[in-house]
Amino acid sequence: MKLIAEANQKAVQHLMEAKPMLIGIGIAREVIPGMQENLLLHAGPPITWERMSGPMRGAVIGALILEGKADTPEAAEKLVTSGKIQFDSCHHHQAVGPMAGIISSSMPVYIIKNETYGNLAFSNINEGYGKVLRYGAYAPEVIARLQWMSQTLAPVLKKAIEISGGIDLRNLLAQALQMGDEGHNRNKAGTSLFIRTIAPYLLATKADHAVLEAIFKALHGNDLVILNPVMAACKSAADSAHGIPYSTMVTAMARNGTDFGIRVSGLGNRWFTAPSTVPKGLYFAGFSEKDANPDIGDSTITETAGIGAFAMAAAPAIVGFISGTAQMAKQATLEMYEITLGEHPYYKIPNIEFRGTPVGIDITKVVELGIVPRVNTGIAHKQPGIGQIGAGLVTPPIQCFADALEAFSETLPKE
Amino acid sequence: MKLIAEANQKAVQHLMEAKPMLIGIGIAREVIPGMQENLLLHAGPPITWERMSGPMRGAVIGALILEGKADTPEAAEKLVTSGKIQFDSCHHHQAVGPMAGIISSSMPVYIIKNETYGNLAFSNINEGYGKVLRYGAYAPEVIARLQWMSQTLAPVLKKAIEISGGIDLRNLLAQALQMGDEGHNRNKAGTSLFIRTIAPYLLATKADHAVLEAIFKALHGNDLVILNPVMAACKSAADSAHGIPYSTMVTAMARNGTDFGIRVSGLGNRWFTAPSTVPKGLYFAGFSEKDANPDIGDSTITETAGIGAFAMAAAPAIVGFISGTAQMAKQATLEMYEITLGEHPYYKIPNIEFRGTPVGIDITKVVELGIVPRVNTGIAHKQPGIGQIGAGLVTPPIQCFADALEAFSETLPKE
Numbered sequence: 001m002k003l004i005a006e007a008n009q010k011a012v013q014h015l016m017e018a019k020p021m022l023i024g025i026g027i028a029r030e031v032i033p034g035m036q037e038n039l040l041l042h043a044g045p046p047i048t049w050e051r052m053s054g055p056m057r058g059a060v061i062g063a064l065i066l067e068g069k070a071d072t073p074e075a076a077e078k079l080v081t082s083g084k085i086q087f088d089s090c091h092h093h094q095a096v097g098p099m100a101g102i103i104s105s106s107m108p109v110y111i112i113k114n115e116t117y118g119n120l121a122f123s124n125i126n127e128g129y130g131k132v133l134r135y136g137a138y139a140p141e142v143i144a145r146l147q148w149m150s151q152t153l154a155p156v157l158k159k160a161i162e163i164s165g166g167i168d169l170r171n172l173l174a175q176a177l178q179m180g181d182e183g184h185n186r187n188k189a190g191t192s193l194f195i196r197t198i199a200p201y202l203l204a205t206k207a208d209h210a211v212l213e214a215i216f217k218a219l220h221g222n223d224l225v226i227l228n229p230v231m232a233a234c235k236s237a238a239d240s241a242h243g244i245p246y247s248t249m250v251t252a253m254a255r256n257g258t259d260f261g262i263r264v265s266g267l268g269n270r271w272f273t274a275p276s277t278v279p280k281g282l283y284f285a286g287f288s289e290k291d292a293n294p295d296i297g298d299s300t301i302t303e304t305a306g307i308g309a310f311a312m313a314a315a316p317a318i319v320g321f322i323s324g325t326a327q328m329a330k331q332a333t334l335e336m337y338e339i340t341l342g343e344h345p346y347y348k349i350p351n352i353e354f355r356g357t358p359v360g361i362d363i364t365k366v367v368e369l370g371i372v373p374r375v376n377t378g379i380a381h382k383q384p385g386i387g388q389i390g391a392g393l394v395t396p397p398i399q400c401f402a403d404a405l406e407a408f409s410e411t412l413p414k415e
Numbered sequence: 416m417k418l419i420a421e422a423n424q425k426a427v428q429h430l431m432e433a434k435p436m437l438i439g440i441g442i443a444r445e446v447i448p449g450m451q452e453n454l455l456l457h458a459g460p461p462i463t464w465e466r467m468s469g470p471m472r473g474a475v476i477g478a479l480i481l482e483g484k485a486d487t488p489e490a491a492e493k494l495v496t497s498g499k500i501q502f503d504s505c506h507h508h509q510a511v512g513p514m515a516g517i518i519s520s521s522m523p524v525y526i527i528k529n530e531t532y533g534n535l536a537f538s539n540i541n542e543g544y545g546k547v548l549r550y551g552a553y554a555p556e557v558i559a560r561l562q563w564m565s566q567t568l569a570p571v572l573k574k575a576i577e578i579s580g581g582i583d584l585r586n587l588l589a590q591a592l593q594m595g596d597e598g599h600n601r602n603k604a605g606t607s608l609f610i611r612t613i614a615p616y617l618l619a620t621k622a623d624h625a626v627l628e629a630i631f632k633a634l635h636g637n638d639l640v641i642l643n644p645v646m647a648a649c650k651s652a653a654d655s656a657h658g659i660p661y662s663t664m665v666t667a668m669a670r671n672g673t674d675f676g677i678r679v680s681g682l683g684n685r686w687f688t689a690p691s692t693v694p695k696g697l698y699f700a701g702f703s704e705k706d707a708n709p710d711i712g713d714s715t716i717t718e719t720a721g722i723g724a725f726a727m728a729a730a731p732a733i734v735g736f737i738s739g740t741a742q743m744a745k746q747a748t749l750e751m752y753e754i755t756l757g758e759h760p761y762y763k764i765p766n767i768e769f770r771g772t773p774v775g776i777d778i779t780k781v782v783e784l785g786i787v788p789r790v791n792t793g794i795a796h797k798q799p800g801i802g803q804i805g806a807g808l809v810t811p812p813i814q815c816f817a818d819a820l821e822a823f824s825e826t827l828p829k830e
Contacts, residue, residue: 178732180594180595195610196610199614199635203625209618216617319765350741
């Protein structure tokens with residue numbers, strides 16, 4: 001067992017000592033390893049078109065229209081069923097995406113470098129609220145916004161990030177957790193800090209006043225701006241903790257809208273999956289649980305890296321949005337110490353006297369105690385093209401963790 | 416006693432229902448009522464040059480150099496002792512200023528309009544950290560920064576605020592209190608929200624890229640940017656609650672560095688003063704309590720209006736700066752409910768299950784319970800020209816409240 005303890009100690013150290021820097025923006029096909037023109041990356045463990053849920057299918061359709069490969073949803077579906085489009089998990093390409101998480105070859109993506117260990121991670125740019133691709137919408141205004149992001153926002157933002165010399169996301173997140181964010185569902189402080197940090201560099205690009213005005217409006221209008229870079233930051237930390245033999249620490253939790261899947265540091269690239277469940281939470285007016293898609297998205301990389309629901313005590317203001325009380329928020333964090341390997345040296349929570357967030361989920365503890373990781377999430381409509389209908393909490397299936405633990409026991413050296 | 420209860424109910428309603436909007440920036444002599452060329456406004460209750468503390472004298476010297484009325488500190492002192500310069504309390508001119516609070520005739524000032532009751536309030540623009548006029552520094556770089564603020568920052572910011580149609584400070588503060596600010600010593604969230612809100616309008620001014628870049632750098636470099644507009648917002652609320660016969664509610668607490676003074680809604684414009692005490696807190700390296708000036712500044716208008724130390728439970732991250740624990744921060748807010756008349760309908764604290772901040776200090780309760788209002792503060796060096804040396808908590812002298820209560824009892828109708 002000393003073997004496992006040492007492996008886990010190393011894994012959680014990697015997770016905690018990662019230093020993710022936002023160093024630039026690139027075009028997916030030019031910067032993401034293994035990206036190809038006919039490849040679409042998606043959230044969660046691998047899945048085929050046949051098993052994809054409504055919102056993920058909607059996002060696939062939208063991405064193919066955006067790429068100019070189809071003019072209509074019907075044409076897009078036909079193209080997919082013809083077999084000319086490949087799918088793969090974002091996670092297999094050092095990438096993550098919220099909700100459907102579709103990344104297509106021409107999309108601009110954030111580039112995050114984990115300065116401690118040298119590895120890169122990628123995520124797409126957040127579109128904001130309402131009808132958006134990540135929730136499966138593909139209406140003309142959705143495509144038009146994505147085009148504006150590619151053609152106008154991304155080139156200027158890329159230049160600004162480059163002039164800045166890189167934005168320290170670990171530092172930004174540490175501050176945001178002292179300002180009411182938990183880094184998954186609530187990103188108002190992180191987004192605010194990002195805007196004030198990047199603002200002088202945006203001016204230094206010398207882009208037209210009208211362009212910069214539109215960019216500042218778009219950034220101010222979307223409290224989730226920083227979610228995607230933060231997810232990639234967490235991915236860069238998790239990847240640097242992956243592949244440590246005999247470690248039982250989780251290095252990915254992700255959902256494709258059909259399956260919930262995890263990967264474990266000492267178990268290679270195998271996914272352990274179980275059916276994704278419908279989140280419990282608050283629904284927007286006119287919607288209810290019967291409209292909800294099962295849990296979807298790579299954003300659970302935040303909980304994997306010790307923030308999100310694990311940092312709920314830092315974000316009491318969130319409870320109105322996902323239902324609950326400030327006291328419950330504190331309890332959520334306290335419970336997660338039971339199943340984790342460390343306390344984060346950089347992400348500290350004022351409300352619990354600056355204790356570090358619980359970090360590094362141990363599948364052994366999850367199974368032994370029967371406590372599954374807590375997860376915050378947005379809720380997508382189960383039909384494509386509609387969008388977000390609520391937000392809440394989801395309970396990951398314990399079966400993933402039990403299956404992983406069983407597989408792990410088979411890897412142990414015979415005594 | 417029904418007379419008093421009704422008066423206090425009306426006073427606290429005015430304090431709570433005020434809606435302060437930042438509507439512009441003007442030159443002090445053009446917009447502040449009663450402002451004159453040879454008049455200097457200062458923090459706290461009225462005081463003569465002879466009784467002024469070191470930092471206030473330093474700020475007077477700096478202001479006279481800024482106004483071109485003196486070339487040297489010696490010349491400035493000579494001008495003052497010649498009797499050619501008048502002094503008056505900011506509070507007598509609908510204005511407030513942090514620390515020394517010196518406002519001279521050419522200084523740009525924020526204009527806040529209380530939309531509910533129509534009254535205006537004013538505050539100067541925050542200079543940032545280090546050697547600054549408000550802490551009594553008057554070195555050439557201090558004057559140069561004030562000149563840049565007058566000539567470059569203020570005209571562009573004024574235009575941006577005007578294009579915006581006004582910034583709703585009540586809404587901004589309500590958000591900031593959910594993001595770890597208490598609005599007095601901690602203003603990181605409020606400043607961040609202000610920057611992201613004003614950014615598109617700054618671009619809309621079409622000012623040069625280099626000018627805007629410098630402005631964004633200055634704003635990002637100073638977490639206290641929003642303190643002065645917030646102080647004026649609180650002043651506009653307090654003024655609209657002042658002058659209600661038979662009300663025992665405090666409408667101003669202010670310190671000039673020598674005296675601590677309060678005004679009470681039902682007691683006209685009379686100040687009740689007692690000697691200002693030295694704050695307890697954390698000192699910057701190399702300084703201690705023996706270097707500290709007694710408590711100084713108009714920023715206690717925040718506590719008067721129900722934020723600052725009264726909202727400590729919202730800002731657990733502050734405790735590292737002023738010494739203490741998150742639990743103590745919560746207790747500080749809970750204690751203030753004992754001496755206040757209302758719970759703020761707009762300023763709510765997630766950590767105590769969204770209870771409104773305690774608002775409207777009742778001198779009767781203060782004296783009866785022996786609980787004085789809690790106050791957060793910065794600490795100035797007692798010599799002019801040095802600046803901030805720490806931050807902490809101050810205990811207002813209960814004598815002010817006892818004297819006010821005695822004066823109040825004389826105003827009651829004979830039965």
